[in-house]
Amino acid sequence: MIRLTLRELQVAPAQHVATLIVTSLGALFATIVIEADRVLASQSAAGGFLAHGFVRLLLDVLGSVFLFVAIFVSCIVIANTFGIVMTARARRIALLRLLGAEGRVLRRGVMLEGAIVGAAGGLLGTAIGVAVVAALIPLLTASGTFVPTPSPLVTPLLVAPALIGIASTTGAAWFGSGRVSTVTPLEAVGAGQEPTRTELRRRRRPWLVRGCLSLGTAMLVAGVAIGSRTPLGLFIAAPGGAVSFLGFVLGADAFLPPVLQVVGRLFGGSAPASLSRGNALRHPQRSVRSAVSLVIGVTLVVMFAVAAACFSTEAGAVAATAGPQEAASDAAFVTLVLGVLGVLIGFSLAIAAVGLVNSLSLSVLQRRREIGLLRAIGLERRQVRLMVLFESLQITLTGSACGLVLGVLYGWAAALTALSSDHHIGGYFLPTVPLPLVVAVVVSSALLAVVASLAPTRRATAVPPVAALAVD
């Protein structure tokens, strides 16, 4: 079994490129959080940022939350990616099952693959992260943002990103390879079988979705309530947010198709538009899987943007009432934190982008015969291109819309929890939604969709009409 796994990695490493990138990004993310926390701590000690006791606490809490979020995001995207890899490998898995491999054993092999890729990605990400921070510190010191103070980079904590990479990728590989146990040996037999038929047999777990949603929401509300006393409420609100979000992701099969349907109507009634709308409805799981990785990214971006905007607004109002020196120090600190947040936010979008390209490519690959058929009965190349583009846009706009709503809610909850206990602010407030940023997020995610659909579109338009006749 181990040989099969190693061979899979050796002969077809391309299938794990996405996972490697995501794991590296995750580890890079975690490394930068660890380093940023250390560097900012030594900076705030040396630069006198510690005017407010709660700022340092806030920084540590935010750092932990970021780390948590990074692991969470990469787990979901990696599990998705493994799901996609398993779908692409279904035929091979069926053959192995037919020849007498137990599903359990095959799944262990997939976990081993995950562990190996996770280790590689974890080490790569950690190395890049340390290098980036090491390069940034002299730059920031030179520009005057940082005060010159020794910032040791190597800490025992740095083992964490690599370990997290291994653990999360292995775990995500386990969740993502659930398909392995649904592949029947019979699928290896029928040469002309509809390749998507196993996709329809996915287990549905409504109780798990409902449980996650209610438990998560309850924890989130409790966290916000505790937040009015101490920012430590974040330690309840953050897992609560994650669990409720997990509920949303697990239940996306149920939540997203209606949204997809509504978004699909935006493109009008042309042949490519109605075809792509049909695709989204005929294979909802496939579209949902693509949309979810974007929902994750957009939710995070909007959440942080909204939380940061709330922080700026509320802390700014407070600063006006405080002394001018304190205000200037606060403003510099807020700018610094926002800069760091901006860097961290980039990762979630990058992770989502990897997931999207992956899904779209597979979607076209799996539909080769269908596209060939459409070409044979007279769909023009231009229309094929439009069809893929519409489908991609339908998915990304759905993802953005859901992400926006969720992101505003989570960001607001986070800001309330972190800030409402501050004696200067003292109380609840409405969310500050920074419109330019939201517009930028929507536009850039739409752009991302177009870019992500370039390669799949090229592949789709290259499908010859005779592909409709192919057996495999």
Add this chain to the structure above:
Amino acid sequence: MSGSPVIRARSLNKVYGAQGAEVHALRDVSVDITGSTLTAIMGPSGSGKSTLMHLLAGLDRPTSGTVLYDDLELSSLSDRQLTSLRRNLIGFVFQAFNLVPTLTVLENVLLPFELGGTKPSGEHREWILERAAELGLMPLLERRPHQLSGGQQQRVAIARALAIRPRVIFADEPTGNLDSRTGVEVLAMLESATREQDQAVVLVTHDPAAAAWADRVLFISDGRIVHDVGRTDASTLSEMVLELGGAR
């Protein structure tokens, strides 16, 4: 010539589809598959021949009826037991996609052992390599499937099926993708398995020329066995096929 029954199927029924739109793929089929015999299953598309093979191989469960391997009743086995049965007692050869593309020829041949977490004994391994040599695979052992011709790939699949010394080999249209000369070679190899290894070979085909290699030919039509004949030449078989197809 014919050995003892390896598989005994009794009153097999298979119904697909929801209530009101049922499709009877098999209706009350009983058949014994015997060792040392090449049994061909023929029939037009949709006749139920593939369904029968799936049930006999334990790949699918009948709606009613029993399939017995010696004294093992397939429907009473768990998925794990069925998996082990396939690994140890059954060899498979198909029309296409027989081999794991990431593994070399030798690794593909030894795959059933790898999957079971066992290794063939020294003597057994020697024996497998002899079979591989007979099949002309020795120069190809380190190649990967995509570097082989269709006929070579099919020979690798046969070597893999033989490697575990199964009681029965199921071959589903094994010559479907091959030119006629290579197809004849493949059929000859399957036939020799019944002579030399006393194995039962079940050949599912719609090609009368392939079925003419069989010691026994079962005709399936509309889910029933309509003819059960001994060795028959290809032209007689084609006439029977045409008759079943309602040819004028």
